[in-house]
Amino acid sequence: MVKKADREDFFRRLAEDNPDPRTELEFVNHFTLLVAVVLSAQATDKGVNKATKALFAIADTPEKMVALGLDGITQHIKTIGLYRNKAKNVLALSEKLVAEHGSEVPDDRDALEALPGVGRKTxxxxxxxxxxxxTCAVDTHIFRVSNRTGLAPGKTPLEVEKKLMKAIPPAYARPAHHWLILLGRxxxxxxxxxxAVCKVYDLCRYKAKTA
Structure with missing residues (x-):
C-alpha cells in the first residue's frame, strides 16, 4: 500500500500534470450530464458522445426527453450497448425528475439513486x-489503479471507494477521481x-510494472 507520506506527492504530481481535470463525457447542463453518465455504463465515453450529440440538440431537458418518447430516445442511442434498457431508464428518470423534482437534477445522493438507472457510481x-x-466514482479504471498502485486496495468497488476517501488528501478530494480515471484509461x-511515462511510477507498488 502507498505510504501515507507518499499520498500527498502522488496527487500533487497528478495535479501538476493536469490542474483542471474534467469528465470526457460531453454535456450542456446537469440533466444531460446525468443522462450521459447513465448511458456510459459498459460503454465508452467516445461512443456515448457520438450518440448524444444529436439527442441533446433536441432534448436537453426532462420535458423534452419525455416528449421525444421511448422510440425517439431509442433511435438516438441504438449504437450504445444495452441501448433498449438504457432508453427505458432515460425516459423513466426524466418523467420522475418532472414529477418529483421540478425538472431539476437533485443535489442529493439518495434522491439520485432513487432515479431509474442511477446507481452509486453514477x-x-x-x-x-x-x-x-x-466523491469518488469507482469504475473499472479506478478499481484497477487503486489496487495496482497500492493506493486503496480492495476486493469490491465500495471497499475501494471507502479506502480512497481516506487516502486522498483533502486538498485533492474533488478532482482526484478524474485523475485516477485518466491514469487508468x-x-x-x-x-x-x-x-515508462507514468507520473507516479516510483510511488507505485505494482510488482509487475514495466521499466
Whole structure:
C-alpha cells in the first residue's frame, strides 16, 4: 500500500500534470450530464458522445426527453450497448425528475439513486461534476489503479471507494477521481500499462510494472 507520506506527492504530481481535470463525457447542463453518465455504463465515453450529440440538440431537458418518447430516445442511442434498457431508464428518470423534482437534477445522493438507472457510481459522478462534492466514482479504471498502485486496495468497488476517501488528501478530494480515471484509461491500462511515462511510477507498488 502507498505510504501515507507518499499520498500527498502522488496527487500533487497528478495535479501538476493536469490542474483542471474534467469528465470526457460531453454535456450542456446537469440533466444531460446525468443522462450521459447513465448511458456510459459498459460503454465508452467516445461512443456515448457520438450518440448524444444529436439527442441533446433536441432534448436537453426532462420535458423534452419525455416528449421525444421511448422510440425517439431509442433511435438516438441504438449504437450504445444495452441501448433498449438504457432508453427505458432515460425516459423513466426524466418523467420522475418532472414529477418529483421540478425538472431539476437533485443535489442529493439518495434522491439520485432513487432515479431509474442511477446507481452509486453514477450518483458519485453527478455529485462531483455538477455540484462539486468530493466523491469518488469507482469504475473499472479506478478499481484497477487503486489496487495496482497500492493506493486503496480492495476486493469490491465500495471497499475501494471507502479506502480512497481516506487516502486522498483533502486538498485533492474533488478532482482526484478524474485523475485516477485518466491514469487508468491512458497510462495504467489493463493489458499493458505504460509505466515508462507514468507520473507516479516510483510511488507505485505494482510488482509487475514495466521499466
Amino acid at each position: 450518483a458519485n459522478v453527478v455529485l462531483n461534476e455538477a455540484f462539486g462534492h468530493p 491512458y497510462i495504467c491500462k489493463a493489458r499493458k500499462p505504460d509505466c
